[in-house]
Amino acid sequence: MKIFIDSADIKEIREVAGWGILDGVTTNPSLVCKTGRPFKECVQDILAAVNGPVSVEAVSTDSSGMIKEGEDWAKLDPDKVTVKIPMTVEGLKAVCGLTERSIKTNVTLVFSMNQALLASRAGATFISPFVGRLDDISQDGMDLIHDIVGMIDDYGFDTEVISASIRHPLHVIESIRAGCHIATIPYDILLKMTKHPLTDAGIKKFYEDYQKIPRT
Numbered sequence: 001m002k003i004f005i006d007s008a009d010i011k012e013i014r015e016v017a018g019w020g021i022l023d024g025v026t027t028n029p030s031l032v033c034k035t036g037r038p039f040k041e042c043v044q045d046i047l048a049a050v051n052g053p054v055s056v057e058a059v060s061t062d063s064s065g066m067i068k069e070g071e072d073w074a075k076l077d078p079d080k081v082t083v084k085i086p087m088t089v090e091g092l093k094a095v096c097g098l099t100e101r102s103i104k105t106n107v108t109l110v111f112s113m114n115q116a117l118l119a120s121r122a123g124a125t126f127i128s129p130f131v132g133r134l135d136d137i138s139q140d141g142m143d144l145i146h147d148i149v150g151m152i153d154d155y156g157f158d159t160e161v162i163s164a165s166i167r168h169p170l171h172v173i174e175s176i177r178a179g180c181h182i183a184t185i186p187y188d189i190l191l192k193m194t195k196h197p198l199t200d201a202g203i204k205k206f207y208e209d210y211q212k213i214p215r216t
Helices: 010-018 029-035 039-049 063-074 089-100 113-122 131-136 141-155 169-177 187-193 197-212
Strands: 002-006 024-026 054-057 081-086 104-110 126-129 160-163 182-185
Touching (some): 002 187, 010 187, 024 182, 039 054, 054 104, 063 081, 063 089, 089 104, 104 113, 113 126, 113 141, 131 141, 131 169, 141 160, 141 169, 160 169, 169 182, 169 187, 182 187
Parallel strands (some): 024 054, 054 081, 081 104, 126 160
């Protein structure tokens, strides 16, 4: 499973890129807002920091506006820029138009199989089911991931599934078990994934024993 970081903080992104595990980045206006930086400047820095797809949100509500935004963003780096499009009728039109222009898309705010089917049929490069937000309303978000991955595999769509709105490391484990193609993970969750009490105990024990070895 590929690992994206869900962040617009360039320090976080550069650090995780340095771990050698990062395949891409997802952003949204809320994440960029937290940085206090201009949107375009923020995206340019992210594009320079990673080698994989970088999802950038379109904020227009009509398809022509989304397509125009997508074309403008793609000029920064046509190989990396992926335009995030909301799952709406206008969004589907925009996905179709951007796909015809060879611009990658990530259909976001997906909460049902029907939405995933339509986005895949429209030509989405990626679709992002929001696991955590479904859990928040007492629906099992991981059940949806299982179902969508099965549909993609059964029908041979080119679309990749991004497990999004990840709230804890167990969501990552469940995404792996579901055969999800990608998980986009916040920085704090990525840090938690590196930890295990037995690892810490083992390091401590090895260090203590090393100190007891006679020096020549």
